[in-house]
Every structure is written in structure tokens, then in C-alpha cells.
Amino acid sequence: MKKIISGILLSISLFNVGIAQVCSGSLGDPILKVTFGSDATPKGPLRAGITNLIYTGSGCPNDGQYAITNMSFGCWGNSWHLMVGDHTGDVGGRFMIVNASPEPNTFYVDTINGLCGGVTYEMAVFIANILRPSSCGGKGVMPNLTFTIENLSGSVLHSYQTGDIPLENQKVWKKFGTLFQAPAGVGKLILRIVNNAPGGINCGNDFALDDITFRACGPIIAAQIDGRQVAELDICENVQQPILFAAQLPTSFIQPRIQWQLSLDSGKTFTDIPGEQSTNFLRKNTPGGSYQYRAMVYEAANASSPACRFSSNITIVNINPMPAQTAPTKFFGCAGSDFYLQSVEGTGLSYQWQGPNGFTASVKDPIITNITYADSGLYQVRIITDRACERTDSFYIRVYPGTYLSAGSGGTICEGEEIALRAQGEGQFRWTPSTGLSDSTSPNPKAHPIITTNYQVMLTNRYGCKDSAEVVVRVNPKLGVGAGPDRGMFEGDTLILQGSVTGDPLDFYWLPNQWMNDAKLLKPIVSATDNIRYTLYATSKLGCPIQQDDVQISVYKKLRIPNSFSPNGDGIHDRWVIENGNTYPNGSVSVFSRDGRLVYTAKATAVNWDGTLQHKILPVGTYYYVIDLGINRPLVTGWIWLVR
Numbered sequence: 001m002k003k004i005i006s007g008i009l010l011s012i013s014l015f016n017v018g019i020a021q022v023c024s025g026s027l028g029d030p031i032l033k034v035t036f037g038s039d040a041t042p043k044g045p046l047r048a049g050i051t052n053l054i055y056t057g058s059g060c061p062n063d064g065q066y067a068i069t070n071m072s073f074g075c076w077g078n079s080w081h082l083m084v085g086d087h088t089g090d091v092g093g094r095f096m097i098v099n100a101s102p103e104p105n106t107f108y109v110d111t112i113n114g115l116c117g118g119v120t121y122e123m124a125v126f127i128a129n130i131l132r133p134s135s136c137g138g139k140g141v142m143p144n145l146t147f148t149i150e151n152l153s154g155s156v157l158h159s160y161q162t163g164d165i166p167l168e169n170q171k172v173w174k175k176f177g178t179l180f181q182a183p184a185g186v187g188k189l190i191l192r193i194v195n196n197a198p199g200g201i202n203c204g205n206d207f208a209l210d211d212i213t214f215r216a217c218g219p220i221i222a223a224q225i226d227g228r229q230v231a232e233l234d235i236c237e238n239v240q241q242p243i244l245f246a247a248q249l250p251t252s253f254i255q256p257r258i259q260w261q262l263s264l265d266s267g268k269t270f271t272d273i274p275g276e277q278s279t280n281f282l283r284k285n286t287p288g289g290s291y292q293y294r295a296m297v298y299e300a301a302n303a304s305s306p307a308c309r310f311s312s313n314i315t316i317v318n319i320n321p322m323p324a325q326t327a328p329t330k331f332f333g334c335a336g337s338d339f340y341l342q343s344v345e346g347t348g349l350s351y352q353w354q355g356p357n358g359f360t361a362s363v364k365d366p367i368i369t370n371i372t373y374a375d376s377g378l379y380q381v382r383i384i385t386d387r388a389c390e391r392t393d394s395f396y397i398r399v400y401p402g403t404y405l406s407a408g409s410g411g412t413i414c415e416g417e418e419i420a421l422r423a424q425g426e427g428q429f430r431w432t433p434s435t436g437l438s439d440s441t442s443p444n445p446k447a448h449p450i451i452t453t454n455y456q457v458m459l460t461n462r463y464g465c466k467d468s469a470e471v472v473v474r475v476n477p478k479l480g481v482g483a484g485p486d487r488g489m490f491e492g493d494t495l496i497l498q499g500s501v502t503g504d505p506l507d508f509y510w511l512p513n514q515w516m517n518d519a520k521l522l523k524p525i526v527s528a529t530d531n532i533r534y535t536l537y538a539t540s541k542l543g544c545p546i547q548q549d550d551v552q553i554s555v556y557k558k559l560r561i562p563n564s565f566s567p568n569g570d571g572i573h574d575r576w577v578i579e580n581g582n583t584y585p586n587g588s589v590s591v592f593s594r595d596g597r598l599v600y601t602a603k604a605t606a607v608n609w610d611g612t613l614q615h616k617i618l619p620v621g622t623y624y625y626v627i628d629l630g631i632n633r634p635l636v637t638g639w640i641w642l643v644r
Helices: 003-010
Strands: 015-017 032-034 065-069 095-099 105-113 120-129 144-150 156-164 174-181 188-195 206-218 222-225 232-236 243-248 256-263 280-283 289-299 315-320 330-334 350-355 359-361 377-384 390-400 410-414 428-432 453-460 466-476 480-482 487-490 500-502 505-511 532-540 547-556 588-592 598-603 621-628 636-642
Touching (some): 105 206, 120 144, 156 174, 222 289, 243 289, 480 547
Parallel strands (some): 015 156, 330 390, 410 466
Antiparallel strands (some): 065 095, 095 206, 105 188, 144 156, 144 188, 222 243, 243 280, 289 315, 350 359, 350 377, 377 390, 428 453, 453 466, 505 532, 532 547, 588 598, 588 621, 621 636
């Protein structure tokens, strides 16, 4: 650097009080940057050795404590200002809150690495006095900090004192800083921050810190376009031209070197542009996007150390994309119908339409109502972005004869019935849905849907013009009639039929009504004396066919079992026959001798025993029968006297 900078630094006393000394030239990238993180970074205390204060996870630290937070409110009876977000206004950005120790002390120590000898650096920090003026009876202690830069042996090389940081009526972040020239041959120094004011029982001395930085400070470096500095350029992608940047270097550099850099993330990170190391840099055309450019200048002797570089002003080049292009195509309209013109979607777009027959419009999707043959022709739309980039799209519309469809109104049927649909017009028909239709391409199909259905019929003429109509077929559901399960009953007993009717019946009744207390009841009482089949009929209020269901009632009559018979051939009681056994179709009969031997078995419906076993006459005596009725009833047992 020129000796004039050294002269300025020599005129600065070892302790500078009150007035912040910030870089008025060009700054380099920070070699120390403490932001205290954000919601996107892990939360917790500072690393060991940075501070002697005690960490607390609360946003309201006690005396001798600190917090790393993005929000602090309601502390100590609202004696502190509401603190939300860091000094840049980022709601998620964190900062350090200090509640001072009772005695003045060093509360922050950090190491500065990568220094270049002879280079001037700016040390800066943002501080806010968070005590409200009305707190502490209006006599709160004001923070007073000293920043010292020391070598590794502890010798103070430079010092700066903020003086009392005044109270404010609201949260105010203030930048405090100092300039310092690094000694030759020294690459590492210590930054120490001392709180000169007391805390504890002395009310006040509560403050917040954010963005501690240490960065190279040099003479002004100007990156220019056409001889002037430009902060931002907006260029449409389709009309961009190469841009020539030029760096204006001050004469204070001995052997200046230059490196042009590019950022694609809104200035968060810059990378070297390969081969661009002269004062002039020609930016070539690029796809749409936002590009940031700067020149980094340094002495040749410091080429290997990024910490010794100085940044020019940043120029933002916004290459604004063109509106998306509507797919070029030919359209056709149908005379007598409305035609919908459609353009590309997007935010911040405006539209200017023009076409034949005096057509103009300024909306995205205009409508040509009741299009005619005179509306055929070329349509154009200018699509303009909010950055004045534009594209023109064209559409050719040809108008063909339209078509007209007439259709019947449908009708109402009962479930299971069908109805003929009616449609008229020139062209091809298509009915949807096809469910329940005899032919979905016929103008007059038969429909037999099981539920109410809205049918749409589409008519397409030979030009592709269409017309449609809707036909509704309402279906009255048939009644649900249930006579109940088949039943059985014993002679002399009664039972209740379990009839049911769902839907909207007009009337219901049972036939025959024999042995029934009331044929107009769904659940009548039956006292049948013989097998009978009942039918439940139901008529619909909607005029649908009568529905019916049957139930079989089986009557189990009392068995008449002879206790003797004489198979001697005289024609009197020659066989053992059980009367009414035919009413137990699933029943069975077994006969055993006194010693338990089975001598006869038959179905209950066919008992006719002649007193023999395998055609041999059984002896006179007592035999025992077991009858299984086959209806989940107890077995019937008894004895028979066989005589000759």
C-alpha cells in the first residue's frame, strides 16, 4: 500500500474512544465472521474459551450470564426492549445477549487467522443497548466496551473503546468498529472485548451483539460498465449482448493482481471466474437468472492469501427470461359457438391480443362469443413480463359449420325396466356413461340403468364440431320384499312370520290367509295345522310391479306310536307303523332288542316293520325304539311288545 495509509494509521492513538472508524474504501471477504447462527444451525453455547460468562438457554439471562437467541421479550418486567431477529432483520437470525457481571471483565475472546502483514483491516460489531430508558429509575448503567487486538503473547497492538452506549427509546443496532494495520510477518492475532461497566446490583449494562467481522480494508476499487458504476442491470434474455466490465485500480497498489468473481446465490458465495484476471472482463450471454459480479484486487505478494484481497462494488445482472411460448398450432372454431383463446400462464404478465374482424383483447384467455366465418384468420398475442420482456405468439383459427343436437328429456322407469332414449342431429353420436345402454353410438339406444343416471350425448360432425345434451333417466327402485326363512312348527303351536318390505310400498298382504290372524301385518301370527306356503305381496306407490317372496311352513304333527303289533298274518296289526312320521322328513327310527342289538332302522317317513331281521322272524318279546326327529329336538324313546 502507499505510505499515506500508514500515515493515517500512525495518527490514530492506541486508544480510540467513541467514534467508530469504519472502512471508507473497499472491503475484502471476512476472515472472521461471527453471526451466532440462525434457526437453520444447531443451537447451543459458544465454543469453549470464547467467554467466561455462563450460558443459559433462556432469552432472559441473569447477571453474569449470556444467551444465544433469536428472540427475547418480557425480560425482567419488560425492562428490556423486545428483541426479535438479528441486526439484519432476519427473524430467524440469532444474536448474543449479555447480562453483565458485577465487576468489569473480559467477556469475549476470539482468534483472528490468515492476516497479511501491512494490510489494513476493519474490525466491526453491531451492538444494541437493550435497556429501556424508563428502567432502573432512569439511571441504568450504560454498556461501555473496549476492543483490543493483541499478539499471541498478550501485548496490545491496537485498542478501541466505544464509550457509553446510550439508551434508546426502541431497539437500535449500532455499528462500532476500528481500523488496524497488521504487523509484518504476523498471521494470527487475538481479539478481546472487555466490558468496562459494572453489572449485578448496578442496574443496567445489558446489551446484544451481532455480526463480529474482521476484514481487509483498502482503497476504493471501481468495477464499471461504460465508464460508470452500475448497481443492477435488467436485460431481457432474447436481446442480451456481451457486457464489458472494467476495473479501475487505484495507484496505491505496487504490483496489483485482479480476479473477477461470480455469485449465483444472491451474493452469499463468490467463486473465481477461470481465466478472468485482467482489468477488463467480457461477460458473455447466459440463460435467464440473476448473476452478481465483482473484481477482487490484491498485491502480487499476497496472491496465495484470500484474506488480503479487496472487493470492488458488486454489479447485479438480471437476465430476465422470456414468457413461455404457447405451442404453435392451428385451431378451428365452430360457427355459432363460443371460442376460447388460451395463452401461457405466469405471474406479472400482461397480454395484448389482435385478430381479424376488428378483434382486440387485453386478458389472458379472451372469448370470441358466437364465432362466425368472418372471425377466421390469424390471431396474435403479445405477452409482456413485468420486466418489459415480451414474446409474440400466433394462432390461426378456421371456422367450420357448427352442429346442433336435440335430445329428449329422458324419463322415469322402475328398476329392471328399460326406456328408449332419443337424440337427433347430423354426425356421430356418443353416449356416456355406456353402462346400461344397448348401444352407446346409436342416436336412440335403449337404457336400463339400475340407478338414476345422467347420460350425456355428444354429437360430432364431419368437421369435428360438437354439441352435447344431457338426458336424465330416473330409476325408481323396486321394493325389497322378504317373507323370512322357511320355518317349522309343532302341531297346536303358533309362530310369527318375519316379513319385511323396504322401499316405498303402497300396500302389502299375505296369501293365502289361512290359519293367520291378520294377512295385512308384516309379522302375523300363524297357527297352521298342516304344511303350507305363504306368499308376501307388496305394491309400490310409484307404480312399479308387485314384488313377492315365499316362506314354507312345515307342521310337525304329533307322532302316534303303537306299543305292540302281531305280525302273524291275520291281517290285524301285522306291521308296526308310526302315524304322522311323514311330517319329519329328516327324522330316523331305530329299534333295538333287549340286548342292544339293532334289529330295524328306517326314515321317519317310511316306518313299516314286519317284525323280522334279515327276513328272519324275531322272537316274541319287548323291543325298544329311538326316534331322532331331525329338527334339533330331544330323542323320542319307548318300547314295543311284539306278539304272535
